[in-house]
Amino acid sequence: MLNSRFSYSALQRVARAGKPHKLLPSSRRYATLSTFFQHEPSQPSIKTELPGPIALQMRTDLNDVFDTRSLNMLVDYKKSHGNYLADPDGNILLDVFAQIASIAVGYNNPHLEQASKDPAMVRSLINRPALGNFPDAEYAEILRTGILQAAPPGMNQVFTASTGSDANETAYKAAIMWKAQQNRGGPEVEFTPEEMSSSMLNKAPGAPNHSILSFHGGFHGRTFGSLSTTRSKPIHKLDIPAFDWPAAPFPKLRYPLHEFEAENTAEERRCLQETEKLIQEFHNPVAAVIVEPIQSEGGDNHASPAFFQALRELTLRNNVLLIVDEVQTGVGATGKFWAHEHWDLSIPPDMVTFSKKAQAAGYYFREPSLRPNKPYRQFNTWMGDPARAILFRAILEEITTKDLVAHTAKTGKYLFDQLEQLSSKYPGEILNLRGKDRGTFIAFDSPRRDELIKRAKSSGVNLGGCGDRAVRLRPMLVFQEHHANILLEKLEDLIRQ
Amino acid sequence: MLNSRFSYSALQRVARAGKPHKLLPSSRRYATLSTFFQHEPSQPSIKTELPGPIALQMRTDLNDVFDTRSLNMLVDYKKSHGNYLADPDGNILLDVFAQIASIAVGYNNPHLEQASKDPAMVRSLINRPALGNFPDAEYAEILRTGILQAAPPGMNQVFTASTGSDANETAYKAAIMWKAQQNRGGPEVEFTPEEMSSSMLNKAPGAPNHSILSFHGGFHGRTFGSLSTTRSKPIHKLDIPAFDWPAAPFPKLRYPLHEFEAENTAEERRCLQETEKLIQEFHNPVAAVIVEPIQSEGGDNHASPAFFQALRELTLRNNVLLIVDEVQTGVGATGKFWAHEHWDLSIPPDMVTFSKKAQAAGYYFREPSLRPNKPYRQFNTWMGDPARAILFRAILEEITTKDLVAHTAKTGKYLFDQLEQLSSKYPGEILNLRGKDRGTFIAFDSPRRDELIKRAKSSGVNLGGCGDRAVRLRPMLVFQEHHANILLEKLEDLIRQ
Structure with missing residues (x-):
């Protein structure tokens, strides 16, 4: 070292x-x-x-x-x-807290300092583009040598965002658009006039009640959509309107693990059964399940790789997406680059969200079919920050070196x-x-x-x-x-x- | 010049x-x-x-x-x-589009380039703090010489955020917490056990159905809460769940204005009456009205200063807050620093949101009572980006010079x-x-x-x-x-x- x-x-x-x-x-x-x-x-x-x-x-x-x-x-x-x-x-x-787990390689890291003085960084700071419309010609290169170098196994696409909340919300939008598109009969089916007009009134069928399932104890952010999936503490949620979305129990494991193997296995089975029941029966159809590899804000609650493997199978079986929220667990702290790599999944998650230690934010995915069927459906002015993408690249270099x-x-x-x-x-x-x-x-x-x-x-x-x-x-x-x-x-x- | x-x-x-x-x-x-x-x-x-x-x-x-x-x-x-x-x-x-109206002082502006090479900028890039917990000791100074230099008349407080959507959503949360607190009987009244537990289930009374009123044709962002107030085009909203919040008609003025004075005055009166009716009668109680000084994404729709003066009076009369969304109109483009300065309000708006040309984002406000009654209710890991706050300061210097x-x-x-x-x-x-x-x-x-x-x-x-x-x-x-x-x-x- x-x-x-x-x-x-x-x-x-x-x-x-x-x-x-x-x-x-x-x-x-x-x-x-x-x-x-x-x-x-x-x-x-x-x-x-x-x-x-x-x-x-x-x-x-x-x-x-x-x-x-x-x-x-x-x-x-x-x-x-x-x-x-x-x-x-x-x-x-x-x-030993590192800005709520968001500093990767130390304060005043010399390599990051150097990267921050680079003309490319200065340009990206002072000429912040609307990334969806006017990206830097070098943006593919910045992504390939940076954010995508860190893409989880099986993933080769990224949508960039500004924060962890934003990463999760854009992932939810992608999931919900995917689900609605499926229900509609595929990407080529046009919106109906009724969908167009009702969407403008915040009503179904244009704005249908699709939902995102999260787990009790989970934390996924504090904007209105992400907060609707956050189930950590009342202080995060009190007085704020929330979507009628389902929450499943997350295993409450007993420690030390080797003394409670049978109990913990039964607890995980119970949680999986409740999750599947909610997916099949909840009145607002579930488009995706979001889960943290380790529930962090909620108390550092763990579950076994077997639990997550079964969750992956369960989401596939029920035709809903699996979003893994690696905002806090990602970028090396668990001893693998992404915490979900500890699970040895045979089929990767559908989306992995990131922020914090990455400094950049967004979601990785693996299928171009998670691009909505038309441009401007997943869009906003900045769509992330190239300055932070360049910084993530430098962080990755430091991690690798x-x-x-x-x-x-x-x-x-x-x-x-x-x-x-x-x-x-x-x-x-x-x-x-x-x-x-x-x-x-x-x-x-x-x-x-x-x-x-x-x-x-x-x-x-x-x-x-x-x-x-x-x-x-x-x-x-x-x-x-x-x-x-x-x-x-x-x-x-x-x-x- | x-x-x-x-x-x-x-x-x-x-x-x-x-x-x-x-x-x-x-x-x-x-x-x-x-x-x-x-x-x-x-x-x-x-x-x-x-x-x-x-x-x-x-x-x-x-x-x-x-x-x-x-x-x-x-x-x-x-x-x-x-x-x-x-x-x-x-x-x-x-x-003549400037990254969807988000570049203030030109590409590769030499003064911004200089500010970006400053050690304070480099430090803020590589040591991004959790601003609510561990701000730089100089953050008050950065705010006072930067973001707060630009505070609209009558405002002396800021909550910083990451994007325009985030600025609006945090403003909505402040408004809704303010309203709920009023209904509860004041800031000193504690949450009930029922509020605590129901909030965790996304249900009233802990997560009540307060609403934000916006105008047809308005654009306020694309995260779930801000999108619920966006009423510009179906492509922004289709398939995305939205809150059951009210939208009032925005005046459709006829041009040239001097030829249609009577018609336009009547149209504005009609819209104000509809707005007041919605505030008084909408089934999900309105906490705040949000309005753009000029509806930008929705088609550059204007209304007269008299309309906005009446809207300010109307919100005061009905005890709801007025949030002015200056994400696109702010920072000088209308010939005043903030577009709402053209209205000559006798009582300022309750909150003004900003982003885009400011590069930093957030909401200004004037009353400490818009700080929620407890810490961590309005909070997230980053709460904006000091690098962008420093850049806004440099933009302001350039604008002033x-x-x-x-x-x-x-x-x-x-x-x-x-x-x-x-x-x-x-x-x-x-x-x-x-x-x-x-x-x-x-x-x-x-x-x-x-x-x-x-x-x-x-x-x-x-x-x-x-x-x-x-x-x-x-x-x-x-x-x-x-x-x-x-x-x-x-x-x-x-x-x-």
Whole structure:
């Protein structure tokens, strides 16, 4: 994992910083030997209470014009490097949340910095095209060397969008148009005058009540269509009108998995049966099922590859599409580039949506038949952002050059093993540890989750929560064993206190 | 309008290029004296059929991975300057459509180029924050010197979003939460257990059927919520489920306005009465009315300031919010920074949404009470893009330095007057000319619209259409009299042929 561009003196500095931590078991002591970032701090450094006096003042100032009630911390990005976030008071935190899982290769990554200074990036920033009408002549090349390099197995098409919500909504539109087209008798059948006129009144048959099935606990975004499939928490949904769409139960697995094999298999079977029943019986016909490989916002809820294999078969059998939402799970964090690659599907999903760590967004698909039958049906002014497509290309280059997916699989294995040991040592404190063999995409439940996260922050580690009581680890792909050791040490400290 | 940074030799070159056009009336002949762009071509140059052989091949290549059926032309942005678009075959077109009205200050604008190379821009590109949780400590400063510099009169708050659709949807959510909160008895009243649980099932009372009223002919975006308010064309809406929300008639004015004053006043009164009736009687209670100052996608449909003043009063009287959608009309093109400034409202709208030429997106508002009662109710991972906020700041600097709003008012007046003369000369060809005193935001109907646009393109002018038969002129703010003269000459040529 040694980056050959880094100087000997930098390595020396890192080696000096890698002094043994007093609470670490000996197996963890000497892992700190190299870093991906020349300017990365060697450890967190907390100088003030959090937020500190400068941050407090700046927060008050910001709040005059921009709602700051969800603010976690103000960041000095100039001084943030690699896995470390700096704040305006000079505090330095190890970041294991990474902007809600949306930073892939570290703060102020030199390769991304270089790509951002490239004339192609500058042009794409200042001449933002209406991509559906006036794309850059090089857009095919940008896609082929970037977004499509990362296309999931079996997929060769992309529709670009702006955000995760937008990626999911455009995928829903593609699915619903596909379904309506099928019902109509094929792409060549013209719309009827009644369809044309009723669509303008938001009424069937022109605007029929097709639905997207999602799972309880799922999170797919917060615009009106995506929010109708989000089933994570009331705070996301209260007061907002939603479509009458179905939600199926998602398996509630019991941990440790090897102790509850029979129960978990039965639970997954029950959920699949409910899903199929809803597809066959729900009053608003289902066009597609959307599912996260790991329900993230909803609590890091897992299901087995067998569950997803059966879901794929079930959607095929019932002639509905399967959309895999990889907005949070995609781009390497699970130890494969796409989390659904862990399932070994014989037939790929119909669409895979992406955003966050990709920085670009959209959906991949495999069949030109998911292009609607006429132009301008799936269209909007920007259709994504070429600047972010170019950035995704640079992220991919960085991932490839440093072999960061394999690296994350390895670091994740180490981290999981160590957390498992901690969990055995403090069985009431680290519960339902999950994410084995899923890279660093690891979570556990805590009886005092919010307090734990708060105290971790004060001790220099930025953690995220999800669901009701889960701590979700969402480090970047440049997270290394020595970062894991700091996290583990702080966790043990906090638990022992 | 002379930019003092430009060299004498550049001016010479431009002056040489400004040879009299044979069909121009003498008043137009000698207007070409200065340009905002050193590298801007002096006129269109068409070397091949459109699309040319290289573009055709590249289009086929792009179509393998990305739907190109709505493609208008592939662009060589490297060679595009100011008001001119270049294609890969070396053709140069005067662009009077500007990426569906979303380029403000010209292709490869040197000031934007400089801003894009700034370290702050590079940092914001490569360290994209979750703005609601971890904003840059300088975000207040970025907002105050940028987006908020452009805040409409009476507004001092902003919620940032990613696109025009997203701007409108987040505005709808704010409006609907405001309405529900009022019905509940105020911000301090807690949600009931029934609201909490029913929201998770997409059902009332937790997800009640509040609605947003829009106007027939309006366009507000293409995600599910915004599309439910879009009423422009069936192709935007067919097959997509939509909320049962009301649409009121928008005035159909007759032109020329001075000949139809009484009829138009009556028509506006009729539309206002229908609007008020819908607000009072529609079965899904209305939380807000959204309206474009000029219905753009729907055909460049205008209404008088008196109509909008009455609409403001009507919304206040009925306790619903007024959202002005300035996604297309905003940022100077109408000769004022925001088109709704033409109305001289005594009480500003409740929210103004923006995107396109701003490059950033979101909604402005004036009351902290439009912040929902709890954090995380109006939230998403990115909440816009600081890179685009920085770019908007640079666009604003450019607009201010070059006084481009006043410039556009002046150029628009010239263009409108000339078009009025053309319309008198060829009365069957340029119909219902509209946009007087609205800067360059001008449109007219054409009996052979699609053919006219196609032929204009072949002769070197890129025009856009809207509605059923309108040509909409959507030049950038750097459009000058000599560009107008080229447009006018080409139009007259095409009409005479």
